[in-house]
Amino acid sequence: MADDLVNITIDGHQMAVPKGTLLVEAARQIGIEIPVYCYHPKMKPVGACRVCLVEVENQRRPMMPACTTTVMPDMVVHTRSDNAVEARGAVLEFLLINHPLDCPVCDRAGECDLQDFTQKYGNGNTRFIEQKRHFAKSKQVGKNVVLDRERCIMCQRCVRFCEEIAMEEGLVIVDRGNRSEIGTFEGRSFDSKFSGNVIELCPVGALTAKTYRFESRPWEQQHYAGICNVSSLGVNITVDVRYDEVVRLRGRMNDEIDDGWLSDKCRYSHLAIHSDDRILSPMVRNDQGQLTKVSWAAALERIVQAFPENASQIGLAVGTRLSVEDGHMLLRLGRGLLKTPNVVHEHEAESLGTNTTLTGRVKGCDAADVILCLGSDPAKSHHDFELRIKKGLRNKARLICIGEQPALVGYADYQVIGVASELWSKLKKELKKETTEEESGLRFPKPRPWEAGGETSQDWDALVKEIRGAENVLVVVSGDIAGQGLQDVARDVEDLGWNTAPHGVIHLRSGVNPVGHESIGLIPEWDEDGNQALAKAWEGMNTDSGLSYAEMCRGKTEMLLAFGCNPLAQPESKKPKFLVQAATHPDETTEKADVVLPLSMWVEYNGVYISTDGTVQFNRQAILPLGEAQPAWSIARELCLRLGASDLPENPRAVYSEVGSLHAALAGATYKDFQTPGQYHWSYPQQADLGMPRPDLSAIPVKEPDMPMWMPAPLTGSTVEGAGRLHRGQTPPPVPGQRDPREIAKLLGLNHPMDRTAPPALTAGGAEKKDGYIPLRVVPSTSAEPAGPTPAGRHHEIGVGPRRRVAVPVAQTALLEASDAADNTTEDGGEE
Amino acid sequence: MSTLVITELMDIEGIDGIDTYVKNKGYEGLKKALKEYTPDELIEYVKASGLRGRGGAGFPTGLKWSFVPKNPGKPKYLCVNCDESEPGTCKDRDMVTYLPHQLLEGIAICCYAVGINQAFIYIRGEMLEGYEILEKAVEEAVQRNFLGDNILGTDFSLDVVVHRGAGAYICGEESALLSSLEGERGFPRLKPPFPAVEGLYACPTVINNVETLSTLPAIMRKGAEWYSSLGTERSKGTRVLCLSGHVNKPGNYELELGASMRHLIEECGGGVMGGELKAIIPGGASAPMLTKEHLDVALDFEAIAAAGSMAGSGAVIVINDKTCIVKTCLNLDQFFEEESCGKCTPCREGTKWLVDILTRMVNGHGRPEDIDLLKSVCNNILGNTFCPLGDSATSCIMSAFKYFPEEFEHYAHHGCSILEGKKEMAKS
Ligand SMILES: Cc1cc2nc3c(=O)[nH]c(=O)nc-3n(C[C@H](O)[C@H](O)[C@H](O)COP(=O)(O)O)c2cc1C
Ligand code: SF4
Ligand code: SF4
């Protein structure tokens, strides 16, 4: 153990760090900041920008880049010696001489590493009187990526992302030396599935998103920790909100799932939130067959009256974009009160049943020897997973694609085209034969297909050998695997002895939260033994097996309530006698529905989602529900009330506690699982196996707060000055040798904006916010407050031109505050 | 007259053809190496000869070879650096055009010693003639079985590929050369890993200059002891010096290491042309200038270093007293600005800034504060760059400040060169 540690001294602090640690990382461990531009913890260091130069004693060249230098025994490093300070200042000066004075109009201002480091380490004046280098301003390099070459500092992060992480042709450096610029190959456009990541990676404002350009400034935003609502991977995101508008989504580093990357499909999914066609009020179809706006009360009344006598003629279909809480309340409505057996989620057909244990995890790609895509094509269905597979390939994994020709084939070492289930049985048989010695030994390096010159092999025998020599195998299946004849794959993999987490089978599910819905029983078969607590609590509930989703779509029930799904888009679908849909945007079902209810989108309410590999995660509400929209749990609750129920949970927190007390799969779960005081990260890896998610509360890792990606760790980047990156009430960490800005403010007799010891008192509800909660905006409600624009009103005054969104009445803002305050107290019985 | 080692055969008519070369003891060295030495013994032999690299850094050649792992389990490569782009340097070009087989023989000896079966000659793109000659020579050598499979009946095989560069000085830097050869952008790479361990295609790689390898046949023929008897204590043998600038007879001269600068300029070059001697750049554009005070400095690695410059690529540039030093610096730095690869900030931005300031001064718009500014910019580049190219860009200015500060002062205060006499500043 001691052999692997190296003693070094940084700025007089002695420390022992593992061999091979980079100096930047070692310094960070003891809270010493070394600025970086080109370095990024998820990419290979290049040592290009030179801003991280530190002085190392007894070296031929004493100024060494901290981002490429690994620790050596008894190294003595100075990050604040005269030489180090001079070199850092020099590099910043060099970067600035040709940098335009764009900050006032630059998207990045306020969260720009060039601004921040210049403030901290720069020289404060300019000696440059020559002509600056000029390029034509914005240049659109891709569908949504706009480049400003003048602002680029040539850190190559974007280029390296394309090459190393996405492993595809994308942005490149054109020309050389001082004339270098970022660009694409001639005549090509940068339209990668992952293009948005380079915008986030860019430490300056050179790469910007078309959807975000000139839309917002970081300091007007609040950041919320969310979960992607596009795929079932549970990618972690940061939802950035300007007043009441979600202006962008960013990655949020979670090494278990996403490594901080985000596919464009997810990154731009917020555009739907404020789109013009959002359904924002309840509607009922009138005699002329037209949908007309009505009040919530009228719409609900209409539904209650339409319930048929025979309960089994009612169907409830639940979309997988809905949260666990939504699902639970709908289950209560359906099985508990309406007493119908027909409550299922839309992708229930893919379910393997709760008895099947799958051990594969997203992060299983990292150490896999073989990744076997069995009839699945993550490149088409689960973009974010593609990046993880590529990470595995870079590590050591061989990619084998079996089935129809998948899009990932350009990266596959082996490919066999055919019917996946047939090929799988053949493979299975051959793998069960004894392994000979020569097969299990060394694997010879040969050029990989994605490196120049390599070829995808179709050699079956070589493929079998490859798998035999492998220790960790990750089998990737997706969608309806029973339909593909692969329903036994989990058992086969167990037979082959591959089922040790994180390897084994990973089942990439359609939709977002099917695993969550399955864990609370939204499938046709009802597991009576496993749900005894529920049966006791909901006396008289229906415990029969019900219809499948496909059957419901075919009009097997007289009445169908579709929450967040589109049954009439299914093949052979037929409108039932009475159709209710709660939807966010109009679709085929809306066209025929008798009652349409406005449904909240995922950023509009708190909720828990369980990812495809069983990670249970919390998604924080970021904005108020738009218009009259309501989350599904709340609509279900209203209907339950009208059916005579009482004592219903009043908010998602209470619903989730009820989930924890009634469902065996999530026994004991509460929102507290996701909260560690002072932290904003609410995700914990699931401890039990897939299908039976069961949180082990003792093992919740404490994660960093939502960390912007261009800030590799809390101490780098603008944690001090960039108010945009601090959450309200959070104190900036001290930086050695750095004057506290509040101290300076005090000397100047000013009130520093961050000098707030207590979080601002909230008006509505009177309750103070708990640590770890990002309070929603404060609403000036008493006359003692200075008369000024309210957040909602201000929106229109500040914004440029007409906005897409609907103004939210102030009263409702206050209401939400109240409910949120109640949210905090119900469960905890007060504040700690 | 100094002993000729490398250029001994150069004047023979038709020596670029294999027949003439073989008639003149060509490929004898290779035969001897294959017959009499094991690879390990050969490395020791080259170590004993004291041969040092001629590409710029002067690293002991035998030692470099010994760093290559013996059985790495993957191929090993030799890359011959013929990207000769250092201003003033023109020796490799002659060696390739006049004595291509001597180079190929040297390559074969090196590859046998290190256990390499694949060699690449990375030749500067502009040297089209050299490329064609080399291609032809490789063909001839393969026909005669001096290259190819089972060379001269042994089980040693060697394939040689000639690859043309695309016009970048930085691709002479060994790691950038590897990137370029692999088809990537010509950016230098991080070291470690060093090429000897992880070079071309992540395999162990030896990189040697053309002149270094061209010396090997003679060493093999005449003996390591004989070679090491030439030259000085630590700089053994001879080297080809490229004399250019204000001399009456510019050209390539092979001299024993330790010969003085005076000998080269006055005896070989026929003296300074068009005026008195003012400055000498002794090792290519990257080397700091020296003055006439240094005429008696010996042209070996140690003596030049002691005088405050470097032997570099062996290009000696002579500058007479009718030359403006500030303009000279501008000219040199324009080269470095043009050739900076742009990877690291200090070199990419700094070289441009230096050129901008010098251009402004030369155009008569200098300011007194520019003197300090120039020094400071040089200081900010020096030691902070990724590869030595950035540092090189500062050496002419730094040395010019040392020996000719008044020339910069004059531009700064009077807006014109000291050679034009004091003019009133044009600016009001
Ligand atoms: C910027 C730069 C340019 C270089 N250009 C050349 C060159 O054109 N030819 C060359 O032989 N070596 C050049 N070198 C030196 C090589 O990096 C390397 O040291 C040399 O090829 C090693 O060969 P040797 O050991 O035979 O000297 C250059 C180095 C630098 C830093
Ligand atoms: S565009 Fe941004 S990320 Fe790309 S090299 Fe320039 S500064 Fe770096
Ligand atoms: S010093 Fe830097 S920019 Fe200049 S050539 Fe070397 S790596 Fe490229």
Ligand code: FES
């Ligand atoms: S050189 Fe170290 S961060 Fe760029």
